[in-house]
Amino acid sequence: MNDGDLQELYRDIILEHYHYPRGHKHVDAPDIHNEGKNPVCGDEIELEVKLNGDVVEQVGVHCVGCAISVASGSMLSEIVEGKSIGEVKRIAQVVKAMLTGADLPEGVDPADLGDLEVLQGVRNFPVRIKCALLAWTTLVEGLKNYESGNGAAQVETAATEQ
Ligand code: ZN
Numbered sequence: 001m002n003d004g005d006l007q008e009l010y011r012d013i014i015l016e017h018y019h020y021p022r023g024h025k026h027v028d029a030p031d032i033h034n035e036g037k038n039p040v041c042g043d044e045i046e047l048e049v050k051l052n053g054d055v056v057e058q059v060g061v062h063c064v065g066c067a068i069s070v071a072s073g074s075m076l077s078e079i080v081e082g083k084s085i086g087e088v089k090r091i092a093q094v095v096k097a098m099l100t101g102a103d104l105p106e107g108v109d110p111a112d113l114g115d116l117e118v119l120q121g122v123r124n125f126p127v128r129i130k131c132a133l134l135a136w137t138t139l140v141e142g143l144k145n146y147e148s149g150n151g152a153a154q155v156e157t158a159a160t161e162q
Contacts, residue, residue, distance in 0.1 A: 010121035014071040023061040023077020032146045036138030038130050043069035054085045073135035092136040099129050
């Protein structure tokens with residue numbers, strides 16, 4: 001497979017998530033509610049999370065924005081349900097590393113990350129990296145707020161965090 005085909009594959013998977021976003025649902029009595037914005041592109045996201053102990057039982061993702069921001073939120077919803085808060089934070093670190101071209105954390109194989117692997121293609125479009133990170137930074141902020149006792153607080157940090 002040459003580079004052109006690979007780019008096309010990435011594009012197809014991203015567009016498929018964009019048109020049919022997973023996790024686009026309302027979560028009853030969420031433990032965590034957080035919103036994030038990426039003013040550079042105009043992407044806006046709202047996340048609701050229902051926890052069972054420290055495991056993410058359900059996540060609702062409502063994203064209005066470009067294809068990459070919506071697709072990244074859709075992929076997030078597919079992978080985080082059933083994972084512990086610690087695992088979710090680790091996955092978020094992996095996504096960030098893939099997007100910025102940093103080394104992946106020890107023992108992580110991108111092939112285990114499902115469609116998330118295609119986000120590596122976004123690395124070639126620096127202006128889009130914040131779009132792809134929006135869902136993840138918003139989720140991690142929400143988890144941190146929850147852990148510090150402010151689960152319902154809304155914090156707009158996603159746009160500035162890099
Ligand atoms: Zn965007």
